[in-house]
Amino acid sequence: MNTSGRLTASRWAAALGATVVGAGLLAGCAAGGGGGGGSASDELYIAVQDDPVCLDPQQVTLTTALNIGRQLVDSLVDQDPETGEIVPWLAESYEADDTLTAFTFTLRDDVTFSDGSALTPETVKANFDALAALGTTAALASQYLAGYQGTEIVDDATVRVTFAEPNAQFLQGASTITLGLLSDASAALSAEERCQSPVGSGPFVLDTYTSNDSVVLTAREGYGWASELREHEGDAAVKTVTFAVTPEPGVRTGGLQTGEFDMILDLPAADEARFGTEEFQIFARANPGVPHSLVPNTERPVVSDPAVRRAMILATDRAEISELTGSGHVDPATGVLSSATPSFLDQADALKTDLDAAKKLLDDAGWKAGADGVREKDGTPLRMTVTAFYGQDVLEAAQAQLAKAGIDLQIAMVTSGDFFGAVSSRDYDFLGAGLTRTDPDVLRVMFSAESAARWAVVADLELDAELATQAETSDPAARADLLGQAQTRILDQAYLVPLLQVAQVHAAQKGVTGVAFDSSSRIVLYDATVER
Numbered sequence: 001m002n003t004s005g006r007l008t009a010s011r012w013a014a015a016l017g018a019t020v021v022g023a024g025l026l027a028g029c030a031a032g033g034g035g036g037g038g039s040a041s042d043e044l045y046i047a048v049q050d051d052p053v054c055l056d057p058q059q060v061t062l063t064t065a066l067n068i069g070r071q072l073v074d075s076l077v078d079q080d081p082e083t084g085e086i087v088p089w090l091a092e093s094y095e096a097d098d099t100l101t102a103f104t105f106t107l108r109d110d111v112t113f114s115d116g117s118a119l120t121p122e123t124v125k126a127n128f129d130a131l132a133a134l135g136t137t138a139a140l141a142s143q144y145l146a147g148y149q150g151t152e153i154v155d156d157a158t159v160r161v162t163f164a165e166p167n168a169q170f171l172q173g174a175s176t177i178t179l180g181l182l183s184d185a186s187a188a189l190s191a192e193e194r195c196q197s198p199v200g201s202g203p204f205v206l207d208t209y210t211s212n213d214s215v216v217l218t219a220r221e222g223y224g225w226a227s228e229l230r231e232h233e234g235d236a237a238v239k240t241v242t243f244a245v246t247p248e249p250g251v252r253t254g255g256l257q258t259g260e261f262d263m264i265l266d267l268p269a270a271d272e273a274r275f276g277t278e279e280f281q282i283f284a285r286a287n288p289g290v291p292h293s294l295v296p297n298t299e300r301p302v303v304s305d306p307a308v309r310r311a312m313i314l315a316t317d318r319a320e321i322s323e324l325t326g327s328g329h330v331d332p333a334t335g336v337l338s339s340a341t342p343s344f345l346d347q348a349d350a351l352k353t354d355l356d357a358a359k360k361l362l363d364d365a366g367w368k369a370g371a372d373g374v375r376e377k378d379g380t381p382l383r384m385t386v387t388a389f390y391g392q393d394v395l396e397a398a399q400a401q402l403a404k405a406g407i408d409l410q411i412a413m414v415t416s417g418d419f420f421g422a423v424s425s426r427d428y429d430f431l432g433a434g435l436t437r438t439d440p441d442v443l444r445v446m447f448s449a450e451s452a453a454r455w456a457v458v459a460d461l462e463l464d465a466e467l468a469t470q471a472e473t474s475d476p477a478a479r480a481d482l483l484g485q486a487q488t489r490i491l492d493q494a495y496l497v498p499l500l501q502v503a504q505v506h507a508a509q510k511g512v513t514g515v516a517f518d519s520s521s522r523i524v525l526y527d528a529t530v531e532r
Helices: 009-016 023-029 063-069 121-137 139-144 191-196 249-258 269-275 306-315 318-325 355-364 392-403 416-425 442-447 461-470 476-492
Strands: 043-048 077-079 086-088 091-096 102-107 148-155 158-163 204-210 214-219 240-245 280-286 289-296 383-388 408-413 430-436 497-500 503-509 529-531
Touching (some): 043 063, 043 249, 249 269, 318 392, 416 430, 430 442, 442 476
Antiparallel strands (some): 091 102, 102 158, 204 214, 214 240, 280 503, 289 430, 289 497
């Protein structure tokens, strides 16, 4: 699959023979520099840091796999990433009932999948029924479909999806890659079979996938049902997209610098200044949902003290954490939701760093400075553990800041399996993580006592009521008011210690245009063009 005459990922490794390569060596391997020619190309060559492992868009959670899968499947609706407005896509119209338990979609009549089969109401039913049967194997989909009762075929162009309880996030979920539609044949496959050869209705089709090497997509001929949010109609603007699996950051950035790659995903923060020049461009957007945070279990003795949690908010410096570990193209965290999330409430004033106020709060609560610098109360040290499976640099920055207030935050880095095992057993003081969702119902998922997937263990009937009511409220203004109240209460009660607004940051040659983000901050390459 070396379709462009360039080096694939495995040949990069063999040719370079080192983890960090000088620009001179890279230039010798390049098929042509990034600055010359000015001619349009039908090929887009992108370096990615991870092997996608599974290409079924409905199952995957790995960001690389989601970015690839977004090109293969379309969704019933789309969501404007700037306004949050839901617009038609494969469904030419849609309607949610007042209780948010029934959602009706009228389908376009001109959509086909890349195997030639047509989009029908039966296809939608087959997809959602199959996803419901997969359960937690499709981790994200199972949350969007929580309470799923079934899909009713109303007529030859209409389906109605119903839930046992109000599902405020479903309509937004229907815009994501996770609920993107596969052909009837793909939906009927086992979870393992679907990983290798998913068939969607998207503008690109899977050509080849070589594990730990590359994924090659080709533009589909006759594509004609793009979302109205896109910039053109018809076939994709480029004919071939190659994703080269390139784990070493130095190889990715070196290849971009010399023109071997047109674009690289997941630009390291340390390299942002290097590519913030006229020769290159950076694409960046915050992940919607809950920022990377310390998520408490208030059933634990020390964590149960609200003075401790409030002091932790005051003692953490989000601007410094962002500078040390985040992107210069995305603002520090300023709320319990990411700024990319609809109904985001800017809580910057409540999140100002004030170390002296943090120390006074702990003093007043009886937590006195110990000889080793760690505070204690009645013989109990002010020591807690945060359990996480990623983001160690973020947690280490917070750890150093909290130590200045006499708070000893221990870090336990575990596997993802052990992390979710701790969630299930509630065996943690804090979790270190964020939760990416475009709909603000993510707060109910994370905080509500009724949520099967909650991470924050808090006992607050008022918050539970606000979150439950917003999930049942179809009026946008009324729902936004309830969500604002919930965000205020979460911070007032220190039920979350926001640390970092996580961002998707990618870099490209200046000749790459038309790259867009969807509302989930996944890249959309339908409009992308390349000029070298």
